Amino acid sequence: MSTLYMVRKGDTPLRICLRCGITLEALLAANPTVKVSPYLIPGQHLFIPERPPAMYTVQVGDSWESIAWRLGISEQLLKEANESVRNCELVPGLCISLASAIQPSDWRARAEYGPLELEQDVKYVQRTFPGIVHVESIGNSVLGKEILAIRIGEGPRRIHVNGAVHANEWLTSSLLMQFVEDYARYLQLGLCWGRWNAGLASEHTSVWFVPMVNPDGVELVQEGVSGQHSWDHSLVEWNEDDRRFDRWKANIRGVDLNDQFPAHWEEERARRGVFEPSAMNYSGEAPLTEPEACALYRMAEEKQFAMALSFHSQGREIYWNYRDYEPSETEAWAKKLARVSGYRAVKLTGSDAGFKDWFIQQYRKPAFTIEVGYGINPLPLSQFGSIYHEVCAILKEVLLPE
Template identity: 25%
Template sequence: MKQERSRREFLRRCGPAAALAFVPTTAQCATASTAAGVSARKDLTRLRAKALDGEVHLSVYKSTPAFQSKTGQERFRTIRVYRREEPAFTFGQDYAEYFDGLSYQDAELIFQGPLEATNNRKFTYVDSTVKTGSTYAYWMAPAEGEPTGPAAVKVRDPEVWWTPEKIEQATVELQKKHPDVVTVNTIGQTVRGQKLRAIRLGKGNRRIALVGALHAGESGPELMIPAFEQILAGHKELLAHVSIAAIAAVNLDERQRLAEGTPWYLRTNANGVDLNRNYPADWDTVDYGYGLDTSDPDSMTYRGPAPASEPETRAVMDFLRTDPVEAVYAFHCLASICGAHLLGPKCAANDEAFKAKCTGFATAYGLGMDRSLPADGVFRLGTSAGSLPAWCYRELGVPAFDLEISSRESEAREKCVVDRTDRPLLEAYQQRHANGLRAVLEAMIARKL
């Protein structure tokens, strides 16, 4: 206000010509909008990159000034596409910041030519020369001017990272093949409205539950459904006595982003909430694991604004309340792999009877996966406040576990933690989980559990 009064007083005393002193010159305007002589304004905006069926699909729009301009449209007759492979990018260590400030100057010009603009504004380009397993940065530009970008993308193997569409197809196919023992129904939906599906195998009154992909960048459907197929093909008789209830993937929204090429690890749901901190069990207790804070909305372990605030959380709770179970196995670790390291709820530390029950269900599964493991090295208490195992203990009174991976599974661990899971490794762990499930079912039938 004081500065504005001084300006008005100066104009009153010196007359209208003095107003020129307050008008920035062209050079001043240019200085305000440039850095090192390069305009900050780009002709293209909203560059996106998606990996679909082994190709990268790019889309970009003319910026609002460029679209509205009556002149200069001829520069859009030629579009340039630049690409740079980023082998140094490391999943689980690097995130979006890795790509901040990357320059196109040493990138490869992979296309220069005409592209038809949808509605005279949107350009699309498909790069079919990419390699599965590689991470790329892309830029796009018209014939002249600075490119827009980078847009980051990783081309993943769709057999290793299942899309929501593939999960649904595999679920429906499982029911079609075995309609006598498999049922499928919708139990809720995600933040973005994707249907959450429950799979039930068998008719036995005693039941265990499996829950997958609470964290999008971890494991679930790629292990569960093939394991179910193996049990149905070779050990179907078990399901006359005991049964399995499963949600193959909970965090479908963010899993879709990963399957479509987001290079970095995604943990929270579409609302930015860690679903494995959102359950109403000691939710008020703040956890500081990983150097993060579960009460902080900016944290990857944010517990949410309230207990069970998320539709995915409520769907899982309703599912487990509807189908009483004797144990719950939640699949975690990374990149579609989890192993024989089962974590129970820390809040049960003083409940010896409950810990003994947990040990039985955990050991049966873990040693079923790998009999070379020491029996006392499979299970420990470790899940935090607000986790699914904590809620299963507090409300249901049943053993529940987060399946991670043991230090003895070194080869698998080294690959999956950096998103290098391949088909042979995944197939080996599909077999391991089929063995673990079978061991639990057989122990239940034999009344050992």
Template identity: 45%
Template sequence: MDRYISRPGDTVLRIAERFGMEAEALYAANPHVSRTRHLAAGSELLVSRQAVPGVFGAEARIVRGNAEYGPRQLSADIDRLRHFYPFLQAGVIGQSVMGKPIGALRIGYGKRRLHVNASFHANEWITSLVLMMFLEDYCRAVSQRTPIRGCDPRELMGRTQLWLVPMVNPDGVELAQEGVAPAHPFGGDLIRWNRYSDRFFRWKANVRGVDLNDQFPAHWEEECARRAAEGPGPRDYSGEAPLSEPEAAALAALTIRQSFDMVIALHTQGQEIYWNYRDCEPAGAGELADRLGRASGYHPVKLHGSDAGYKDWFIQRFRKPGFTVECGVGVNPLPLLQADDIYDDIAPLLLEAMLRV
């Protein structure tokens, strides 16, 4: 154990966070510290230096890109982030077809509300990893009162509420990464829908074979006709009706409830930013896309011939800025080796969005 002398403003929780200890362990090592009395500067405490994110090097970070990032990893990371950063709010907005929680996170208390989501498409799970990496770095910057890429995190907190849904399609992500387990309730159908292959790394849809980003009531019928998908499959099937899938319905309900000022959906790949929809986008949306493009190095594109996406529906319904950001380059699923490069592009894009929302 080491000795630590408390500084002005220190609390037991903050000291425990700094040294990677459970608060209960810190109390146990320091029975003289009252649970109700304010901790005075100059108090001597016994502490144990554990690996705490951002204090003893990058290798100590919670969110790591050393393996495929699935729903179990996401759940564990959310729990640990909430432990270290109690100002991070977490909840569940719904359940997937197979009952997995669809988690949502909120940080900040400003009047403006920015929503970012990831992993609409199963084999685009690297977007969840990148988004969680950003969240951890933002939380650490707030906690340590240090800039994040030149931005004051406390100013961002007071200006913008950042709402994240890091994994819209947890069943699909698990399927794309792990395939069909012997007792999978949809196993036989999935193999048939996947053209009798047990390799699901190209799978984009949810576990019922519905493309969740073709599920929104923005000219949905036209998108169905354009896709011409005969039924469930790895991609392009829009479902039996708009918002028929619980994952899409949960995200739509959250969006209506919170009335976000701007939304960003992270996809892969192409290093492009789609910002328009059937001339429903607000004035200045193209300029905002240019700002995001300059921040990230991605190319803003005025897209035509696509309907029923989350961004499309948001722009049409709310007449506010919405963006689909296609991260990275290559063939899905993008390799983990791209995660750091994608993060270096997306982090400044998200910070620019938080400043401009």
């Protein structure tokens, strides 16, 4: 048996599988044509194999809160999965559905993590950790999507962390949001995270995360244009007439955001040799022409961070220098981060105009470009767990007192 499903904007095979509780293999077996096209098209019909609904039988003494805690499910999501009985008294023997009670951690590790997933995730951590997680908008993308920043900690030392500057490196967004939730939860519970004292870190350091600098580009990589995008013709042309956007790093205007900062920008543009919009390596017509780069620039100017980390993929390397502008302690920091993560600290030459480059040049403070994982972008979700362990080690190291 199967049911007919109409594809909505934002759907991908993995997102549909997660929402419907089926495997990708089952979806592809029921819909062989999905393997042929690079992206789903809104309005397209798919067959969804049916599965027995996941149910829980209420026990004596149960409450929504206790069931959610026992099963590791958000209470809010559990209630949303049981709209008809969410306001009723839970009596023993009542069956409630678990089918749609998907945790944000499931979206991060099991399906493409895009602007909509981030928006919902930010609302989730705000609601779950009031007084611990603080959210602000630092600007908008070319297409008007909010660029969100999340602060945790009350300490005087300020650190900046960003991800998904490059569109096909969107896994960095889900990794950073997983750290946000885990860090906030240990603070809420007043517990140490292994041997790491979350409370001490919060007292010492305020950290601002910008998980998705390039939301328009991320959405393009994950969903394509499918003939319904306002920039359809231009984007396909800039992508060398290819309708698959896996290799796309730029923002929606074809500008590489990590070549947009006023740190020997002219030299970087000449070195790249790309003078028109492209999937990668086009520096734009001038520094800071793109709103996403301007948002990071303004935030750094306003907050006066002591350190900055920009997460990219891939290579398992840490770039820490810039034209000898970096302060003396930067190399020691890089070696510490390499030691805890297993990454390689690299003194990089022949690269300019990146966020890390500008931050070091402008403020003479430590900054790092961290290339997580290894392989071809977008990195496979199968690497999420191992990379997350490495990202945690790096972030824990920089958040504690020196």
